[in-house]
Amino acid sequence: MKKTVVVAVLSTAWVAGWPSGHVAAAEEGAENEDVFTAQLPEEGSEIAWGRAVAILDRPMNEVLPIVLDYANYVQFMPNFKKSQVLAQRGARAMVYMEVSVAKGALTLWGQLNLAERLQDDESRVVEARLMEGNIDAFNASWTLTPIDGGARTMVEFKLYVDPDMPLPSSIFSRENERAAGNTVRALRTRLFDGPRESS
Secondary structure (H helix, E strand, C coil), X not given: CHHHHHHHHHHHHHHHCCCCHHHHHHHHCCHHHHEXXXXXXXXXXXXXXXXXXXXXXXXXXXXXXXXXXXXXXXXXXXXXXXXXXXXXXXXXXXXXEEEEXXXXXXXXXXXXXXXXXXXXXXXXEEEEEEEEECCCEEEEEEEEXXXXXXXXXXXXXXXXXXXXXXXXXXXXXXXXXXXXXXXXXXXXXXXXXXXXXXX
16 A cells, blocks of 8 residues: 555656646757657557657767767766766676656656677667666667768757656656757756856
8 A cells, every 4th residue: 555655656756747738848848949859669568669850060989978978978978866887898888777757746766788799780779778777768869970971960869767656657757858859958958058057
């Protein structure tokens, strides 16, 4: 009974922590003009991936180091509380991360395996997979592709999170899409404005 009450309270806080549809649209309206977002189906799940794509006016050799700087994700990723590298060899790493959701009412944590996957073309792909944590599933990937002769970079970020909470799958699908868009915007801000100052 106690567990049911706790889950119900956290579920309510989770939803309350998100902007309403009209407010979210107003907040993201201007920024969405150059960030395309969508939902992609996941086989065997009612929860969809979130996908975001944007063109950044910087060459890939300026964007990729930020994506590979796992320890400093906390400096620019939305709602990140921790990003601690536990072990690393090149672009492959084990990273512990904490993310605050529902206005701080709930913290999602996970130990992730991050690695770069080889591509046949000029794109660079960095994938994150959940090893353990307090959520059912977490997968994410960055795909960086040079365009315009290498002067600019097309960034695609995909995110699939299943937090194992008793809410409609459409809510989590929408949140995955929104989080993907916010992550790409955060990368763009980090690229052009630099890291946040420590508080």
